[in-house]
Amino acid sequence: MLQGKKIILGICGSIAAYKAAFLVRLLTKEGAAVRVVMTDAAKDFITPLTLSTLSKNPVLSTFFSNPQEGSWNNHIELGLWADLMLIAPASAHTLAKFSQGLCNDLLTAVYLSARCKVMLAPAMDLDMYSHPSTQANLQKLRDYGNLIIEAESGELASGLSGQGRMAEPENILQTVKTFFANDLPLKGKKVLLTAGPTQEAIDPVRYISNASSGKMGYALATELANNGAEVYLVSGPTNLKVTNKLITLAPVKSAQEMLDAAQVYFDTCDIAIFAAAVSDYAPVDIQKQKIKKNSNTLRLELHKTPDIAKTLSIKKKKNQFTVGFALETNDEEANAYKKIKGKNFDMIVLNSLNDKGAGFGYDTNKIKVFFAEKDDVKVFSLKSKQEVARDIIQLIKDNYHA
Template sequence: MSVLSGKKVLIGITAGIAAYKTASLVRLFVKASAEVKVIMTPAAKDFVTPLTLSTLSKNPVHSSFYDEKDENAVWNNHVDLGLWADIMVIAPATANTLSKMTAGASDNLLLATYLSAKCPVYFAPAMDLDMYKHPSANNSFEKLQEFGNIMIPSESGELASGLVGQGRMAEPETIVEFIAKDILKKLPLKNQTVLITAGPTYEAIDPVRFIGNHSSGRMGIELAKTAANLGAQVNLVLGPSSLKVDHALINVVNVFSAKDMYEAVVSLYDNCDIAIASAAVADYRPKNIANQKIKKKDTEFSIQLERTDDILKWMGGQKQKQFLVGFALETENEEENAKNKLKSKNLDLIVLNSLNDKGAGFKGKTNKVSLINHKLEIKAFDLKAKSEVAQDIFNEINTLKDE
């Protein structure tokens, strides 16, 4: 999974011969798991068909504010399109369109959307050699970059006129790679390593049975995804879970028991910058594990339990450079118990949730948390999707790390 996964990419296509390459560009973004929408200038339809781009993007292609041939036409809102996008890419960007972007002209849907966009805007110039070298074109390049737009340099090669030189639109693979690298270098957790524990642990009674809990691992997995999308290299120590993790920056270490998780954490802890213990680790395990399945008897049966290793306490005791986050799932005296855990485990931040809150806790896709920092300051959040909770947690981590 790439850094573009889940990104909303708006591709603006103008009327240059290089427009024929945009079918490949759309396909590459979709292949990178981005969601793609396309806007074309009316003249761009002479170079590549909307049907091709719509089929590849799996979204309607827009080229005007409304369809004059359709009496029931719906207004294509340029503001909504601009706000929808995480990234806008104008490719090919002709001299004509670049000049209009510089001047603030908005005589078509693409330009109006560009002026409404709140996201990073990339432009890939495509024009003939003399046009590319002309002072007016260079003025457009400079002005647009002063506005904060990002230029994807043109390449040298044979041009449509037959001349050879700079002016060719960068190849679709180059455009996608350029944007991915640009996003990655700006991410707040680039060059950081994050260690996350997630899911339950299962403590064997015999070869068939175990002691466990209802944790699905979803909260920890969402934390891992968020960290990876912020540029971190993530080591996810995951107890038994049916959920799948697929991200190029996430290394999944599958474990079964609390002992397995402890050993994995010990091996990875020294090299991490941020550690988040979100796993629901068993506090006790059977002292003796039967080698064979225990047969049912008419008499009562008891199991002697012993303490498991306190992974979070070990992490707090060994903490040096690490920013350490723990979780507290409580049913009573929630804030008091969470604050005591924060201090006793030497944490920088603790995430408190209560089983008394509907929609919070195990299994579900939502959670309701409060964040308590080392100053015992509390931030309470409403019920949210666990993916949004993960973002809130990392927002707080990044704020506290910068203090």
């Protein structure tokens, strides 16, 4: 959900500064780019080295990074760079400076220069937090448009117990995610997504299938949810898990089961992505008992399974956008163009088993993307499947116009 978001994390002098390490880790794991600005007092509680290691960016605390060379940390550029400025922990001293517009260090200068929203997570002892001057400063900061993440109650460093603890990093993360969720590009959109292999039974213990792991489809589901979409994931058997609440999983096995489940969601979806590796053939007769190895050969009569993508795409409405996948071993581009026309897709993603690191089982993929309404071809290098998913979803956002 925070993929590509740029966050300045301001850290003030407080025992709660040690929690900033956990917060940086949580933010970066969500895909955010984090730049840390510390006050001098904060360095007494946590080292810049720890935070630079976790954020993978230099930690800033002074205006001049190299006075001899005249290089400096431009607070204006920092203020313009960020999508969000988060102060955690925010000490009583810094809250007072923010509320009065005082500017005597890099953090206050960045605060006064920031055009993005500012969140403040106060941390101090209970009497300091409840003092009328602190509460007046917090109210003034609210009036300025800042968002206050209220301090939590519990045991404090002084040994007393009450309100003043900085909100736990997990709670701060959720507040940040909620903030960005209100401006997600696919919020309110419903997406049907098929993923994984199908299994066509031969007898009670054997089946016809393929080597699809489902990783590409599940990466797409995650990226769609991170963009605010409600995802209906119709998935064949995989070892993958779904944790995002915006993803509804419909587990299936056979191609017919996948079609039946997809039909339930298709009429009401805005976008349909057919990423599943559907078995093209299934046994005509499924044996009720396990087939014994009584002869040297075994003949199976197979029939075509339903073409899920074609069945659904040919009846799509004008406001629906459909995306297909083509995994090819020869005549790749010709086959992709044939599918985009024959299955009424708006867009098709091609990957070739001839490309090293692409296809089933890998954590990476290499794709080309073609469109029905234009000759433009997008070619991408080998990337992780999560990165590939971001590229695909960005192309959908660029080309889908309901």
